[in-house]
Amino acid sequence: MTPSxxxxxFFNDRFNEKYKVGVEQFLNYAFKKTSEENNIRCPCVKCNNTDYGSREVVEMHLNVNGIMPNYTTWYHHGERLGESSSDDEESEGSDCDEILRDLYPNMDGFYRSGSEIGSSNENKHGEEPNDEAKKFYRLLKDSEQPTYPGCDTSKLSVLVKLLHIKSIGRWSNESFDMLLQLLKQILPIGSNLPESYYDSKKIIKDLGLSYQKIDACKNDCMLYWKEEDKSNMCKICGASRWKENSHNEETKVRKNGKKLAVKTLRYFPLKPRLQRLFMSKKTASFMRWHHEKRVDDGLMRHPADSMAWKSFDDLHKDFSIEPRNVRLGLASDGFQPFTHSKKSYSIWPVILIPYNLPPWMCMKESNFILSSLIPGPEGPGDAIDVYLQPLIEELKEFIWEFVWLEYQR
Ligand SMILES: [Zn+2]
Ligand SMILES: [Zn+2]
Incomplete structure (x- = not known):
């Protein structure tokens, strides 16, 4: 893990204590990873990682000349792609804590402080907790229950891990039920894992972890949502929504009687994730980085340095005046999730990148936001517009919310 x-x-403010401490930590990291005969490449603006120096020399260069501000992946000092950074670590906790924080960002402080549910039920303002909060308290209580009396691992933690294994191993729902039954028999009395896959899924759904499934026309003309939610065929090309048996052209039906759609978009609501970005004080200040900390020296190291960003600001002055306004980059590329399967099937994930963040954070995978999974087999091409509708709609909703907040102030 790289240091922060x-x-x-602060490369322009090198007497700043943070800069000095940072230089020390950088040197510790670099010398541990890459020193050759007690020398490393010097990343100061003059040496440009071409010249080598001892610890003393590099330290002096960094303090006198300053570090190259765009050298944000310390490749020449041992950092490798995907390596985590201590900037990513907000707090320690189990995976489940993180999932819950992700879902209920507004409860962040509460959750981390681990306060007693009863005493915090009335918050500072003496208000009754709303339904959302009540649901969270319930989940919190549930997730902290040990899997069986005396067990160190919580019920939710075990459940999430089991579901993960099921998904990686592509177990059938029936085999998962069988495993849960077996666990129930062998775990001590008082164990509280759900009894079936169905119940497990329900717990996850109540957590808000599930995505929305929206069927689509097989020719990518339209989504079956809103008024078209119940339609059986595409109103543009007339193709059927449902899978048909190739030999008798009858609609394929699942065991549970439900019809199988030819194509389905999976959409992950954006709001809770965006809220999270602004919840923690630290990330919130990073979200204003492009406005407050970026140095305009003509070097291109962040989208905010680009012409496109600047002309956008000129065109939309009302928007750019508020640095907290979120700017998202959108990326999509197809991939093949099941490499061993003979059938060619690719899905096209749509990823959002919060460009408000500084360069060393906005290109980190952990800060990417998964928005949608567009079904294959071919890429959506121009039809990506069709699949982006749910996202666009949610974004439009935010505009109204921001306006509303403005109004309330
Ligand atoms: Zn140097
Ligand atoms: Zn169609």
Whole structure:
């Protein structure tokens, strides 16, 4: 793990204590990873990683000349792609804590402080908790229950891991039920894992972890949502919504009687994730980085340095005046999830990248936001517009919310 790179923004203010501490941590990291005969490449603006120096020399260069501000992946000092950084670590906790925080960002402080449910039920303002909060308290209580009396691992933690294995191993729902039955028999009395896959899924659904499934025309003309939610055929090309048996052209039906759609879009609501970005004080200040900390020296190291960004600002002055307004980059590329399967089937994930964040954070996978999974087999091409509708609609809703917040102030 690389040390924090937050100090690099002070490359013009090198007497800042944070800069000095950062330089020390950088040197410790670099010498541990890459020193050759006690020398490393010097990343100061003059040496440009071409010249080598001892610890003392590099330290002096960094303090006198300053570090190259766009050297945000310390490749020449042992950092490798995908390596985590201590900037990513907000707090320690189990996977489940993180999932819950992800879902209920507004409860962040509460959850981390681990306060007693009863005493915090009335918050500072003496208000009754709303339904959302009540649901969270319930989940919190449930997730903290040990799997069986005396067990260190919580019920939710075990459940999420089991479901993960099921999904990686592509177990059938029936085999998962069988495993749960077996666990029930062998775990001590008082164990509280759900009894079936159905019940497990329900718990996850109540957590808000599930995505929305929206069927689509097989020719990508339209989505079956809103008024078209119940339609059986595409109103543009007339193709059937449902899978048909190739020999008798009858609609394929699942065991549970439900029809199988030819194509389905999976959509992950954006709102809770965006809220999270602004919840923690630290990330919230990073979300204003492009406005407050970025140095305009003509070097291109962040989208905010680009012409496109600047002309957007000129065109939309009302938007750009508020640095907290979220700017998202959108990326999509197809991939083949089941490499061993003979059938060619690719899905096209749509990823959002919060461009408000500084360069060393906005290109980190952990800060990417998965928005949609567009079904294959071919890429959506121009039809991507059709599949982006749910996202666009949610974004439009935010505009109204922001306006509303403005109004309330
Ligand atoms: Zn140097
Ligand atoms: Zn169609």
């Amino acid at each position: 790179k937050e100090w690099m923004i």
